[in-house]
Amino acid sequence: MQLDLPSNRAEAWRWSDLSALPALAGEPKFAGTYPDFHQLPWLGDAPEGPRLVFVDGTLDADRSNPGPIRFGPVEARAEDHPLARLAGQQGWSLRLGPDHAPTGPVQIVHISTGAADHLPAEIALDTDAQASIVETYIGSGWTNRLTAIRLAKSARLMLSRRLIGDSGFVSLTDRAELGQAASLISVTLAAGGTDTRLDGRIDLQGEEGFAEAGGTLLARGRQRHDANLVLRHSAAHGMSRQVWRSVADDKATCSVAARVEVARAAQKTDGEQSLRGLLLQRSATINAKPELEIFADDVKCAHGATVGEIDRNALFYLASRGVPVEEAKALLTQAFVADAIDRIGEEAVREAFHADAMAWFGFPLPLGEEGARREAVGR
Amino acid sequence: MLQINNLHAEVDGKQILNGLSLEVKAGEVHAIMGPNGAGKSTLGYVLGGRPGYEVTKGSVLFRPNTVRAELVEALPSSSNTEEGKDSPSTSSGRTDGWVDLLDLDPDERAAAGLFLGFQYPVEIPGVSNVQFLRTALNAQRRARGEAEISAGDFLRLSREQAGGLGLDMEMLKRPVNVGFSGGEKKRNEMVQMGILDPTFAVLDETDSGLDIDALRVVGEGINRIMRRPDKAVLLITHYQRLLDIVQPDVVHVLAAGRIVKTGGPELALELEREGYGAIAA
Numbered sequence: 001m002q003l004d005l006p007s008n009r010a011e012a013w014r015w016s017d018l019s020a021l022p023a024l025a026g027e028p029k030f031a032g033t034y035p036d037f038h039q040l041p042w043l044g045d046a047p048e049g050p051r052l053v054f055v056d057g058t059l060d061a062d063r064s065n066p067g068p069i070r071f072g073p074v075e076a077r078a079e080d081h082p083l084a085r086l087a088g089q090q091g092w093s094l095r096l097g098p099d100h101a102p103t104g105p106v107q108i109v110h111i112s113t114g115a116a117d118h119l120p121a122e123i124a125l126d127t128d129a130q131a132s133i134v135e136t137y138i139g140s141g142w143t144n145r146l147t148a149i150r151l152a153k154s155a156r157l158m159l160s161r162r163l164i165g166d167s168g169f170v171s172l173t174d175r176a177e178l179g180q181a182a183s184l185i186s187v188t189l190a191a192g193g194t195d196t197r198l199d200g201r202i203d204l205q206g207e208e209g210f211a212e213a214g215g216t217l218l219a220r221g222r223q224r225h226d227a228n229l230v231l232r233h234s235a236a237h238g239m240s241r242q243v244w245r246s247v248a249d250d251k252a253t254c255s256v257a258a259r260v261e262v263a264r265a266a267q268k269t270d271g272e273q274s275l276r277g278l279l280l281q282r283s284a285t286i287n288a289k290p291e292l293e294i295f296a297d298d299v300k301c302a303h304g305a306t307v308g309e310i311d312r313n314a315l316f317y318l319a320s321r322g323v324p325v326e327e328a329k330a331l332l333t334q335a336f337v338a339d340a341i342d343r344i345g346e347e348a349v350r351e352a353f354h355a356d357a358m359a360w361f362g363f364p365l366p367l368g369e370e371g372a373r374r375e376a377v378g379r
Numbered sequence: 380m381l382q383i384n385n386l387h388a389e390v391d392g393k394q395i396l397n398g399l400s401l402e403v404k405a406g407e408v409h410a411i412m413g414p415n416g417a418g419k420s421t422l423g424y425v426l427g428g429r430p431g432y433e434v435t436k437g438s439v440l441f442r443p444n445t446v447r448a449e450l451v452e453a454l455p456s457s458s459n460t461e462e463g464k465d466s467p468s469t470s471s472g473r474t475d476g477w478v479d480l481l482d483l484d485p486d487e488r489a490a491a492g493l494f495l496g497f498q499y500p501v502e503i504p505g506v507s508n509v510q511f512l513r514t515a516l517n518a519q520r521r522a523r524g525e526a527e528i529s530a531g532d533f534l535r536l537s538r539e540q541a542g543g544l545g546l547d548m549e550m551l552k553r554p555v556n557v558g559f560s561g562g563e564k565k566r567n568e569m570v571q572m573g574i575l576d577p578t579f580a581v582l583d584e585t586d587s588g589l590d591i592d593a594l595r596v597v598g599e600g601i602n603r604i605m606r607r608p609d610k611a612v613l614l615i616t617h618y619q620r621l622l623d624i625v626q627p628d629v630v631h632v633l634a635a636g637r638i639v640k641t642g643g644p645e646l647a648l649e650l651e652r653e654g655y656g657a658i659a660a
Contacts, residue, residue, distance in 0.1 A: 311501075311503075312430070313501045314501050314502075314503045316427075316429050316430065316485060316501075317497070317500070317501040317503070318503075318511070318514075318515070319428075319484070319485035319486045319489070320427050320428075320429075320485050320486075320488075320489060320494075320495045320497075321489055321511070321512075321515035321571065321575065322486050322489035322490050322515045322516070322518045322519035322522065322575065323486055323514055323515050323518045324484075324486045324518060324522075325484070325486065327514070327518060328486075331506055331510075331511075331514060332503070332505075332506070334505075335503065335504065335505025335506045335554075336505065338505050339505070
């Protein structure tokens with residue numbers, strides 16, 4: 001397949017490196033067997049809910065329990081996005097009627113055994129419906145997704161994604177439209193060995209909408225994570241939060257471009273952006289690009305972008321209490337990313353994401369006091 | 380327990396310690412007093428192993444109560460001329476339990492039983508006291524080849540130690556020192572000391588920033604945790620007041636990077652009365 005990919009001369013792609021994608025797409029798929037059902041990274045403590053396994057973009061029906069999720073043509077417009085338009089027309093959809101909610105979180109595991117796979121999805125929640133979706137990406141190829149999200153009045157969606165594949169590339173493009181008083185919280189954790197490109201466009205079309213979009217990007221070696229987000233306030237009294245934490249080691253690069261647009265009609269908008277980066281080595285790179293475009297005159301939009309290093313005083317303080325330097329760095333780095341992960345509402349999901357972050361730092365045990373307290377109660 | 384010999388150290392190329400020697404035996408409390416700029420805090424940081432504090436000459440020998448055999452084995456044998464039960468022997472430095480403190484990383488010093496109480500305790504946003512202390516205690520235990528403490532035992536231990544210093548357990552669930560008052564930070568240092576249970580504590584101006592009541596609580600905490608026949612304390616302070624509660628066995632006057640006078644508790648009173656100028660001259 002001939003790939004028509006953007007070059008980094010285009011502003012929206014300046015920090016991306018897609019040069020590996022054609023070769024990756026041309027590689028053969030892995031011929032062996034993929035992990036057993038029970039070894040898949042399902043959430044241990046979460047209430048039972050629908051579960052789906054996609055292998056190279058195809059549903060593994062034997063290992064899935066789709067619940068209300070359907071398969072077939074989806075309504076997801078890629079517009080002119082060069083990666084999203086590859087996603088195709090056939091995918092999965094979660095359409096919930098008024099007041100409906102699946103029991104437990106919807107867990108979806110995407111396994112890539114190599115080469116490229118593309119899949120579109122549609123999440124459409126009617127009035128007062130609510131859902132929590134947890135997507136986990138593992139494997140080694142190029143996984144490309146387009147997700148269209150439509151939330152009607154007062155619908156609520158919590159979307160948690162973790163990218164913990166060994167290698168390869170994950171590109172996710174989201175298109176979200178929020179009705180009156182609808183709420184979308186999207187949290188992404190990149191804590192594996194893949195390169196990533198995350199694109200999001202969230203439009204708060206109804207009044208009093210709430211959108212939160214953020215995540216934690218962890219990169220080492222020559223890894224590159226690249227997040228691009230546009231949050232548009234089209235109606236009044238909306239609220240939005242963007243909390244991104246980037247950590248880069250070695251020669252890795254993390255880039256976050258986050259933009260807030262406030263239309264003329266969107267008076268009383270309350271927007272906040274916090275883009276923070278932590279360099280574990282001076283050879284690493286962190287790019288942070290907060291953007292505000294405001295046409296209304298009665299709004300509150302705060303934004304902050306910082307890039308720094310680990311606090312040496314804190315490091316010595318921890319060492320003086322007996323914590324070896326690598327463990328101390330992990331603890332301080334975990335603390336740095338914690339507030340982005342803490343945006344996840346459900347404890348089981350939040351703790352699993354914290355554990356994935358700690359595993360990336362090389363310390364598999366969650367050191368959180370919540371865990372300690374649970375242990376204590378269990379005794 | 381601790382023997383400092385002819386210690387020279389510099390910070391940013393500037394010589395701060397100029398041949399400092401002193402010896403602390405098990406069961407003793409030593410106070411180090413001296414004017415600003417004498418090198419008191421530098422001594423604390425050099426003992427703790429803070430990066431940037433470079434030892435150019437001299438040695439610091441430490442005999443912890445419990446230390447991994449292989450840790451001692453791995454260290455170069457120390458040589459010393461002093462004799463006595465509590466001093467390193469000249470013949471075989473590696474078998475009698477003495478280690479060269481300066482050869483250890485800061486975390487290894489802590490695992491060997493050293494505790495450094497900070498004059499300005501560091502704030503660590505995002506890490507709770509409980510998480511910080513449990514991580515530290517377990518790291519020390521691992522380094523000593525001991526089993527990790529269970530969550531239940533740890534909570535009991537921290538409740539007991541926080542209670543002893545008049546700190547609410549709720550404060551221990553908050554991020555380390557963030558939003559703590561000066562006095563709360565110093566109490567928290569003592570709670571940490573109580574939980575980590577060191578053999579030797581270097582307390583750098585633990586009395587600064589404390590009101591009279593807090594001073595008593597902290598002083599009594601030091602006595603309760605460290606006044607034992609198998610432990611020792613080096614108390615760095617400006618003022619006599621803490622020494623009324625934690626009574627020192629030996630008082631040293633530090634000036635221009637070396638000990639200029641050593642005496643009993645009466646020396647502290649003399650300093651209070653006559654000032655450093657007369658004594659250090």
